[in-house]
Amino acid sequence: xxxxxxxxxxxxxxxxQEEIKSQGLRVLVCAGTxxxxxxxxxxxxxxxxxxxxxxxxxxxxxxxxxxxxxxGFCEQGVLVNIPDxxxxxxxxxxxxxxxxxxxxxxxxxxxxxLLYTDPATHQKVVKDEDINFYAKxxxxxxxxxxxxxxxxxxxxxxxxxxxxLANVIAQGNPDAVIDEIEKSGLRGRGGGGFPTGRKxxxxxxxxxxxxxxxxxGDEGDPGAFMDRSVMEGDPHKLLEGIAIAAYAIGADEAxxxxxxxxxxxxxxxxxxxxxxxxxxxxxxxxxxxxxxxxIHIKEGAGAFVCGEExxxxxxxxxxxGMPRPKPPFPxxxxxxxxxxxxxxxETLANVPVILLKGADWFASMxxxxxxxxxxxxxxxxxxxxxxxxxxxxxxxxxxxxxxxGGVRNGKKFKAVQIGGPSGGCLTEEHLDIPMDYDxxxxxxxxVGSGGLVVMAEDTCIVEVARFFMNFTQHESCGKCVPxxxxxxxxxxxxxxxxxxxxxxxxxxxxxxxxxxxKDGSLCGLGKTAPNPVLSTLKYFKDEYIAHIKDKKCPxxxxxxxxxxxxxxxxxxxxxxxxxxxxxxxxxGTVKQPHVIxxxxxxxxxxxxxxxxxxxxxxx
Amino acid sequence: MSVKNPHKIDTAKLDSIIEAYxxxxxxxxxxxxxxxxxxxxxxxxxxxxxxTKMEGLSPATVYGVATFYAQFSLDxxxxxxxxxxxxxxxxxxxxxxxxxxxxxxxxxxxxxMTSEDGLFSLVIVSCLGACGLAPxxxxxxxxxxxxxxxxxxxxxxxxxxxxx
Numbered sequence: 001x002x003x004x005x006x007x008x009x010x011x012x013x014x015x016x017q018e019e020i021k022s023q024g025l026r027v028l029v030c031a032g033t034x035x036x037x038x039x040x041x042x043x044x045x046x047x048x049x050x051x052x053x054x055x056x057x058x059x060x061x062x063x064x065x066x067x068x069x070x071x072g073f074c075e076q077g078v079l080v081n082i083p084d085x086x087x088x089x090x091x092x093x094x095x096x097x098x099x100x101x102x103x104x105x106x107x108x109x110x111x112x113x114l115l116y117t118d119p120a121t122h123q124k125v126v127k128d129e130d131i132n133f134y135a136k137x138x139x140x141x142x143x144x145x146x147x148x149x150x151x152x153x154x155x156x157x158x159x160x161x162x163x164x165l166a167n168v169i170a171q172g173n174p175d176a177v178i179d180e181i182e183k184s185g186l187r188g189r190g191g192g193g194f195p196t197g198r199k200x201x202x203x204x205x206x207x208x209x210x211x212x213x214x215x216x217g218d219e220g221d222p223g224a225f226m227d228r229s230v231m232e233g234d235p236h237k238l239l240e241g242i243a244i245a246a247y248a249i250g251a252d253e254a255x256x257x258x259x260x261x262x263x264x265x266x267x268x269x270x271x272x273x274x275x276x277x278x279x280x281x282x283x284x285x286x287x288x289x290x291x292x293x294x295i296h297i298k299e300g301a302g303a304f305v306c307g308e309e310x311x312x313x314x315x316x317x318x319x320x321g322m323p324r325p326k327p328p329f330p331x332x333x334x335x336x337x338x339x340x341x342x343x344x345x346e347t348l349a350n351v352p353v354i355l356l357k358g359a360d361w362f363a364s365m366x367x368x369x370x371x372x373x374x375x376x377x378x379x380x381x382x383x384x385x386x387x388x389x390x391x392x393x394x395x396x397x398x399x400x401x402x403x404x405g406g407v408r409n410g411k412k413f414k415a416v417q418i419g420g421p422s423g424g425c426l427t428e429e430h431l432d433i434p435m436d437y438d439x440x441x442x443x444x445x446x447v448g449s450g451g452l453v454v455m456a457e458d459t460c461i462v463e464v465a466r467f468f469m470n471f472t473q474h475e476s477c478g479k480c481v482p483x484x485x486x487x488x489x490x491x492x493x494x495x496x497x498x499x500x501x502x503x504x505x506x507x508x509x510x511x512x513x514x515x516x517x518k519d520g521s522l523c524g525l526g527k528t529a530p531n532p533v534l535s536t537l538k539y540f541k542d543e544y545i546a547h548i549k550d551k552k553c554p555x556x557x558x559x560x561x562x563x564x565x566x567x568x569x570x571x572x573x574x575x576x577x578x579x580x581x582x583x584x585x586x587x588g589t590v591k592q593p594h595v596i597x598x599x600x601x602x603x604x605x606x607x608x609x610x611x612x613x614x615x616x617x618x619x
Numbered sequence: 620m621s622v623k624n625p626h627k628i629d630t631a632k633l634d635s636i637i638e639a640y641x642x643x644x645x646x647x648x649x650x651x652x653x654x655x656x657x658x659x660x661x662x663x664x665x666x667x668x669x670x671t672k673m674e675g676l677s678p679a680t681v682y683g684v685a686t687f688y689a690q691f692s693l694d695x696x697x698x699x700x701x702x703x704x705x706x707x708x709x710x711x712x713x714x715x716x717x718x719x720x721x722x723x724x725x726x727x728x729x730x731x732m733t734s735e736d737g738l739f740s741l742v743i744v745s746c747l748g749a750c751g752l753a754p755x756x757x758x759x760x761x762x763x764x765x766x767x768x769x770x771x772x773x774x775x776x777x778x779x780x781x782x783x
């Protein structure tokens with residue numbers, strides 16, 4: 001029998017929707033970290049100022065400016081979206097606001113110069129639903145990001161926020177919730193890909209005593225920012241997901257562990273928790289039931305390894321964030337020694353919508369083994385950088401070329417790094433494989449948290465491998481010797497190769513060390529640290545060999561292998577280069593060809609850009 | 620912990636911070652964050668005091684935690700903290716030239732992270748999650764998008780002028 005709650009969520013929804021309707025013309029301005037950096041707060045103020053003069057507007061009696069979370073299209077910020085006019089303006093500056101207001105809002109004339117230009121066709125795109133970047137996405141976890149005011153609980157309620165939680169509490173059957181999540185096929189979005197329903201069931205087996213839910217918001221992978229966007233753009237969805245998880249496993253206390261690098265996410269989550277507690281959607285006896293939940297926020301302090309669940313637990317407990325062996329698994333013995341469910345932000349953000357639309361709906365998207373949608377942070381040498389969400393099984397080609405608009409500046413695609421420092425580099429030949437957990441592992445990479453860094457022909461693969469090894473070496477907590485010492489030595493070898501001092505035996509040594517680090521490490525950091533090296537060795541061995549044997553960097557990146565020379569036939573002896581050179585490496589007499597002393601040259605390229613006759617070239 | 624700290628530690632202030640968060644061990648990181656906010660670094664005496672004041676902790680444990688996390692600094696930081704993001708996206712789009720420009724501008728020698736005048740300190744961070752704006756710098760919580768070596772020099776100049 002359904003329990004009667006003291007909150008009628010559908011009634012609240014209608015009320016919130018009416019309230020939004022009464023706001024007149026809604027102008028959505030992105031107030032995510034990226035757009036704020038580009039000045040969106042000033043733009044919001046300007047719109048408010050102009051909007052005060054409402055008498056002249058034809059179809060609407062007033063205008064409401066809504067600061068939203070991240071729209072995802074960070075490359076084109078500041079983004080201004082007017083849903084009722086089906087328009088999204090890009091790269092908006094403060095001085096453009098008046099024109100948008102006068103021309104479009106008041107007189108119905110779109111401001112063409114501020115519309116998005118398709119990088120392939122060079123055409124302006126008038127209707128926002130025609131922008132390829134958005135048109136080819138399927139948004140579930142990010143569904144509301146960019147469409148609602150993240151700091152207003154009523155806006156979350158209007159788009160069915162807390163409805164799934166109300167249903168779950170009214171039905172009063174925690175096991176049915178776990179069944180539904182299991183049936184949906186949802187797998188952990190933080191990297192591991194462990195089936196979420198099964199994790200809930202393991203933890204729920206210990207119902208009865210004190211237990212905890214921990215939300216992992218320690219998004220440490222460089223090049224990934226989906227969790228930040230959810231926390232900033234739709235915090236109530238995350239809170240609802242946590243509450244449902246807590247209800248299912250019988251917990252009454254939860255922690256959200258957020259990176260200290262995300263101050264805006266922390267502020268918005270704090271406000272969201274307070275607002276939800278005031279409405280009794282969280283806190284004591286939620287909606288009049290006997291279910292209570294306290295949610296705390298823990299700020300991280302800058303340690304990548306804390307993304308590993310046992311290290312994260314240690315950090316919440318106030319210790320050095322070092323992992324410990326499993327078992328015991330956190331499901332049995334986790335935070336403060338009690339059974340603990342740890343899920344990542346994106347995983348939990350998928351929970352409410354699965355319960356609203358049903359497990360079958362969710363499972364209808366994706367591939368055989370990986371269901372639903374996945375967010376990816378698309379960055380690097382790609383035209384449309386930003387945050388996207390697509391069904392599992394979408395190919396890299398669709399993501400990079402259709403949504404991402406191809407490689408920047410017409411350069412040639414070389415590789416894409418997937419899954420951050422734990423993942424691998426994939427190449428042209430992988431562009432058409434359906435991306436899911438298992439296919440990527442087979443190809444030598446992993447979904448990881450979903451960072452996709454596109455590299456063009458002028459990116460040096462060996463340097464990228466060195467970059468990742470530098471990162472993992474720095475972040476190794478030092479507990480396991482093979483990880484601590486192995487990553488250090490792998491880094492040394494890579495530095496040697498990049499500096500043009502590599503030997504052929506170094507490649508075998510790198511491979512040996514990679515195996516030792518993988519096998520000898522306790523946690524995910526060490527087990528996956530060698531992946532970037534292994535995958536680049538597999539697909540770009542010729543580049544390593546070029547660095548070692550020919551002392552050449554094919555991409556022309558590695559400074560040690562660059563040689564700057566003056567072409568005798570073109571040099572007029574103007575002496576400009578000799579005067580520009582900061583280290584006095586260039587000599588010659590007036591009106592005679594000059595020469596560069598290679599032993600003194602620091603390869604700063606200052607002479608290169610200064611030569612009026614283009615006589616200086618990079619070899 | 621050989622560094623002598625120039626600050627005289629106000630134990631009453633530390634007490635009020637510990638009291639505000641609670642003296643349980645699980646609050647240690649939050650307490651250290653607050654102390655660092657007050658002093659712009661973690662003075663040695665403060666660590667010792669916290670280690671003796673809080674339940675079940677020793678100065679050695681507190682030192683262990685303070686040195687584990689990248690956010691904590693045992694040396695005084697500059698008035699302006701310049702964070703240079705060297706995450707993958709920023710790295711690929713050229714964060715290294717920006718970093719080198721800052722080092723040159725502030726005349727930082729190898730390993731030196733705070734300028735001689737104590738105004739600026741430099742931190743290299745892995746990812747600020749603003750990858751769409753790469754390369755990114757953050758100075759005291761203000762985000763500067765799409766940096767170049769020239770742009771960052773202008774920004775530092777402006778801050779320097781403001782201090783004169």
